[in-house]
Amino acid sequence: MSLDVLAAGILAGGLYALIGLGISLVFGVLGLMNLAHGELVIGGAYLASLLVVDAGWDPLAALPLAMATMALIAYPLQRYLLTPLLRDSKSAPLVATFGLSLLGQALFQAAFGTHPKALPASYADTGLSMLGVRVQTVYVIAFGLTVVLCAATHLVLTRTRAGSAVRAASADPGTAAVLGIDVNRVYAMTFAGAAALAAAGGVLTGVAQSFTPSSGLPLLLTGFAVMALAGIGSVGGVLAAGVALGVLQSVSVSLFGGGWRDVVVYLAFFLVLAVRPQGLFRKAHAA
């Protein structure tokens, strides 16, 4: 097996980690499985396509705008739709996110058609040589950006007071409220942050490969697999899990052929859930 396969796996894993990070953040803080996360990712790609395809921007220039716009869309969704549902039961918001997922797909179809789209960029198809290993340029950029965004998320959560408010609301929302923290707002901010991360993942995915309105589902499932591998509550674990999954996929494709790609991913997902439900990169919590 060549080093190229390993390197391709590591770099692809960066994108998986970026998508998994948003899912993990929402699940960790709100206790909500966001089934519409794939549509947040693809939505980011479509938003960027407005600037990239129609106005000729560079995808990396469109990326911050796509992130901000998805955050602005996500905030009211959480604050005025999902949070009120969250108060009553755990299953209602889950079903609501599934509805949002279907609605998102229908919206993409109506607005952009079902034809595959891609975000053209000079670095989309080029490769470069690093330490004698051939890699795709776009994945190098994606990996670098993922590391930056993971580090930023980690620093915000651990080094700022707003970040500790998020961790407090996640650990014990009742006590957080008693301390004067507006928990509903923390939830909405967290969801908006996750949506921004999703949009960033979407733009990079859109450069690396083409996408259609229904491309969100496989991305969502990959994100779930990353979260299951990582466990809840550790940004570094998410990054490691994404890379592990990327390598696993890349190696299995080179050994068994492309048809086995998803089988290996979902098998890993299942095995981790069955054997180590707290995730690979997290110590079991004391009761």
Place this chain on the structure above:
Amino acid sequence: MGGTLTCVHTSVNDMEGVAKVSTSDTALTVRGLGKNFGGVTALEGVDLAVRRAEAVAVIGPNGAGKSTLLKLIAGVHRRDSGSIHLGDHRLDRLPPHRITRLGVALAHQVPRPFHGLSVRDNVRIGAMAAGPPMRGPEIADLLALCRLDTKAARSADSLRVLDLKRLEVARALATRPRVLMLDEVAAGLVGRELDEAIDLIRQVHERGTTVILVEHIERVVREIVDRVLVLNWGRPIAHGTPAQIAVDEQVRAVYLGDSSSPGGSATARSPSANQDMRSVEQDTAVTASQRGTDDVLVLDGVTSGYGDMVALRDFSLRLGRGQIVTVLGANGAGKSTLCGTLMGTVATRTGRITAFGRDITRLPAHERARLGIAYCQEGRRVFGDLTVAENLRLGAPLSLGRGEVEGRMERVHTVFPVLAERAGQRAGTMSGGQQQMLAVGRALMADPSVLICDEISLGLAPVAIDALYRALAEINAQGVAILLVEQNVKRALGICDHAVVLSRGRVSYQGGSAGLLDDADLDAAYFGTDTTDAPASTGASHSGSPARTTGEPS
């Protein structure tokens, strides 16, 4: 029989009952039972032998390990040490369903019916747990016994609280238990409801079923059981008949607080010192009234509770600026509900809550916190995964500048120096006393005008309690009004100006703190020595006493 029960204060006969193991008339034998949750000892060295057809009560303050004991017997939790036998069967290694089949049933404190199923189907499912299955007539008899026969076809969701409790008992009885364990089935019931609940338990007992009760309502214990086991912090401290327990000094000390005087510490205020403080407060009251209001917190006819249960009834209270008011009462009296209602974590049904002259009845908790009301919840509730410093910073508003936050932190550090030493440590790894100091310190970070403390001395060593109460006095001297909810009656009365005694959601005494320790009302609220059937009349004779108006010596 060395050490089977370490602190027995009762007759030799009862001691033998405890020590005897697995004789023909012993239904259930518990020996040396211990259980830890994480690093916390929930139960240690508990021995209990229950004879066939006997009724035994397990009592003790919050966190004594009563529910844990029942859950260990029922197999819901695994024991860490000791053994449990039912006759010759060893229970502590069996899964819960096998224990149920052997004839041990547990009715939970919070009823958990199968939603969407009828009352009859709920009972029928209970009957499936133990073979041979009950037939229609038997289920009908059981429903009649529990007075659910007229509601058999109704959905369990439509039942009110008393009927839900009856259903919980009926479902437990449907397994044909030899031993029936009832976890506070009478909690939250009043008046005729309580009479009916007692009546039901008595009938079940008279049919030959062994009954183990965990109960806070003294009347239930007194009217049903033959023997009482008292737990405190997971350890048995006394054992005897209800009458013996009612006069046991150690039990009284557990319920009313440590009898050792906190001598020499700043917290001890003699009655005369109390008077001095009053005159000081009158001065502050004058300045306060010049600013327009002298009551920082006013409750007016407030009723609140959870779901169907009313835990606080028609409650009125005034907390003056810089005043300390203590709320006393037995477990389940409604003290924590009062705190939650004040803070907005428990919804107010009727009545009005005013803070600083503003109606806050419908305000959510985080907005009340921003008005200057800080709340130290029962059980500390520090964020265990966050560091001590992070916990403290969370207490300050997010909008506050960094400099001001650090300034407040320094002030908290002067009150609790240990929090400075441990700033970088994860809060969950500190001792209980340190965590409690962190909880109080975190509340102070909001720079509150009112501090609500719910059971802050619970589970702490006397030296830690001394430190906390010294800090409370210091905080109060800076003008912060304090509402103190305590089980530790002596400590609380030592520091407060004004006391309220709650008894099952109602006020049974309201007035000055001096002399309350010897007062019959306190005994009535805690031990039910007075007739607790008429809390309304007791309340009427006391509420509206002179001390209701702030600053006036009563």
